Amino acid sequence: MGADAAVIATIGANLSRIEERIERAVGRAGRRREEVTLVAVSKTFPADAVRAAYEAGLRHFGENRVQEWESKRPHLTDLNITMHLVGHLQSNKARRAAQLFHRVDSVDSTAVAQKLDAAESLLRPHLGVLVEVHLGDEKTKSGVVESELPPLADAIVKFARLELLGLMAVPPFLDDAQKVRPYFAKLRELRDDLSTRIGRSLPVLSMGMSHDFEVAIEEGATEIRIGTALFGSRPAVPL
Ligand SMILES: *Cc1c(COP(=O)(O)O)cnc(C)c1O
Numbered sequence: 001m002g003a004d005a006a007v008i009a010t011i012g013a014n015l016s017r018i019e020e021r022i023e024r025a026v027g028r029a030g031r032r033r034e035e036v037t038l039v040a041v042s043k044t045f046p047a048d049a050v051r052a053a054y055e056a057g058l059r060h061f062g063e064n065r066v067q068e069w070e071s072k073r074p075h076l077t078d079l080n081i082t083m084h085l086v087g088h089l090q091s092n093k094a095r096r097a098a099q100l101f102h103r104v105d106s107v108d109s110t111a112v113a114q115k116l117d118a119a120e121s122l123l124r125p126h127l128g129v130l131v132e133v134h135l136g137d138e139k140t141k142s143g144v145v146e147s148e149l150p151p152l153a154d155a156i157v158k159f160a161r162l163e164l165l166g167l168m169a170v171p172p173f174l175d176d177a178q179k180v181r182p183y184f185a186k187l188r189e190l191r192d193d194l195s196t197r198i199g200r201s202l203p204v205l206s207m208g209m210s211h212d213f214e215v216a217i218e219e220g221a222t223e224i225r226i227g228t229a230l231f232g233s234r235p236a237v238p239l
Contacts, residue, residue, distance in 0.1 A: 166204030184219035
């Protein structure tokens with residue numbers, strides 16, 4: 001099933017605008033374009049939209065629900081993509097997640113990590129994981145608080161099949177993206193401290209979404225997760 005020409009054109013045009021913004025942000029930060037990976041977050045959009053983004057050149061994709069990706073994946077098995085799970089993972093879905101994703105970017109408990117480690121991955125011998133850190137005060141957000149991060153990281157590095165690559169966060173949504181900067185700086189600091197603690201490099205900092213990715217890049221993001229700016233706005237009610 002090929003992607004519709006109009007969809008490809010729209011996504012291609014959106015991607016060009018995003019790329020210009022990434023270029024300017026890496027320029028301001030004195031970084032190189034290759035240091036930042038764009039993860040296209042395709043939640044709520046059909047398999048055709050993923051295919052269109054692939055045809056526009058993207059290779060990293062993110063979904064926030066295991067079942068949603070499970071239903072799109074059969075239409076996209078010919079694409080050579082890296083799939084990231086970016087949404088909260090319940091431990092009863094961990095086994096399936098390990099089979100369907102190359103990366104789990106939202107690990108927030110030892111129970112989930114243990115289930116991911118125990119699952120037989122069909123994709124890779126090692127499963128790359130990020131720990132999701134909860135920044136800000138909202139009680140509803142997932143992720144571990146700062147004090148829970150070191151013990152969780154210590155547990156993950158002992159699991160033979162998991163490869164701890166870094167940290168992820170979804171900071172509070174603030175209209176002025178500049179006000180999100182301290183949260184991004186905080187995540188980088190937590191990553192640096194954790195790296196020292198466990199004595200290995202943690203190369204990945206996944207932070208920044210459609211409205212604040214430039215600030216995230218300036219603060220050291222190595223992966224930005226873009227949905228709306230690429231695919232358009234999502235239905236107001238989550239699927
Ligand atoms: C939906 C989502 C994104 C993308 O958000 P946009 O604002 O549409 O770019 C990024 N990260 C996570 C965890 C998400 O759930």
